[in-house]
Amino acid sequence: MIRFLFVLIFITNQVSALELKGNFEQGSLIIGKTNPSNEIYVDQKKLKVSKEGYFIFGISRDRKKNIIISINKDNKAREVIKVVKSRKFKVQKIDGLSKRKVSPNDEDMKRIRKEGKLIAKAKNVNSDLSFFFKDFIRPVDGITTGVFGSQRILNGKPRRPHYGIDIAAPKGTKIKNSNSGNVLLAANNLFFTGGTIIIEHGHGLISIYSHLEKIFVKKGDFVKKGELIATVGSTGRSTGPHLDFRLYCRNIPVDPDLVIKKN
Numbered sequence: 001m002i003r004f005l006f007v008l009i010f011i012t013n014q015v016s017a018l019e020l021k022g023n024f025e026q027g028s029l030i031i032g033k034t035n036p037s038n039e040i041y042v043d044q045k046k047l048k049v050s051k052e053g054y055f056i057f058g059i060s061r062d063r064k065k066n067i068i069i070s071i072n073k074d075n076k077a078r079e080v081i082k083v084v085k086s087r088k089f090k091v092q093k094i095d096g097l098s099k100r101k102v103s104p105n106d107e108d109m110k111r112i113r114k115e116g117k118l119i120a121k122a123k124n125v126n127s128d129l130s131f132f133f134k135d136f137i138r139p140v141d142g143i144t145t146g147v148f149g150s151q152r153i154l155n156g157k158p159r160r161p162h163y164g165i166d167i168a169a170p171k172g173t174k175i176k177n178s179n180s181g182n183v184l185l186a187a188n189n190l191f192f193t194g195g196t197i198i199i200e201h202g203h204g205l206i207s208i209y210s211h212l213e214k215i216f217v218k219k220g221d222f223v224k225k226g227e228l229i230a231t232v233g234s235t236g237r238s239t240g241p242h243l244d245f246r247l248y249c250r251n252i253p254v255d256p257d258l259v260i261k262k263n
C-alpha cells in the first residue's frame with residue numbers, strides 16, 4: 001500500500017512540474033520550465049519544449065482573456081489558469097517626419113510590401129536554438145525616448161502602436177547584441193526601419209534592431225551576446241539618431257523593457 005502511494009505521488013509531480021518566469025501582464029514574455037517529456041499547450045496550441053524543459057510564449061499588448069496553460073503527460077492533464085493584468089499605454093505624438101514616410105506613395109507601397117514580406121518571413125522562423133530562455137542585455141547605453149505599446153500620432157495622423165523601445169544615443173554609438181542567436185536579416189536601407197538586423201534566439205523569439213548606421217553582421221552569422229553588431233543611426237522613418245529595439249515571440253510583439261535584465 002505504501003509503495004503504491006509513492007508511485008502515485010511521483011506521477012502527479014511529473015505532471016505538475018511547472019515553473020513560470022515573467023509577469024502575467026500585457027506585453028510580457030513568459031518563460032516556462034517543465035519536465036522535458038511533458039507536452040505544453042497554451043491557448044490550445046502545442047508549444048515546443050526544449051531538451052532542458054524550457055518553453056516560451058508572449059502575451060499581446062491587447063490581451064484581455066485569461067491564459068490557459070495545460071500540461072499533459074501520459075494522458076494525464078493539469079490546467080493552470082492565469083489572469084492577464086491590463087496596462088495603460090501612452091499616446092506619443094511625433095511631428096516633423098518626412099511626408100512620404102507617413103503617407104507613402106504608390107511606388108513606396110510596392111517597396112514596403114516587398115520588405116514587409118522579408119520581415120514577416122523572419123518573424124515566422126521557429127528553430128530549436130536554445131538561447132530564448134537566457135537573459136537579454138540592453139543593447140546600447142542611452143535615454144529611453146519611446147516605450148512599448150504607445151499609440152502613435154505621426155504628423156497628426158493616428159498610426160499603429162509602437163512595439164519597440166527607442167534608445168537615443170549619438171550617431172555611431174556601438175550596439176551590442178542583446179542575446180546570442182542567428183542573423184536572419186541584415187539590410188541596409190528598408191523604407192521604415194532603415195538599416196535593420198533581425199536575430200533569432202530559438203523557439204520563435206526574435207529581436208529587431210532598426211535605424212542603424214553601420215552593420216557589421218550578415219545573414220547566416222551566429223552572433224554571441226555582447227558582440228558588436230552595428231552602430232546607431234537615423235536611417236528609415238526617424239527624426240534623430242536612436243536605436244529602435246524590438247522583440248517578437250512567434251509574431252507577438254513583447255515589451256523589451258520587461259525582458260531586458262535590469263542591472
Ligand SMILES: [Zn+2]
Pocket residue numbers: 146162164165166243244245
Ligand atoms: Zn521606435
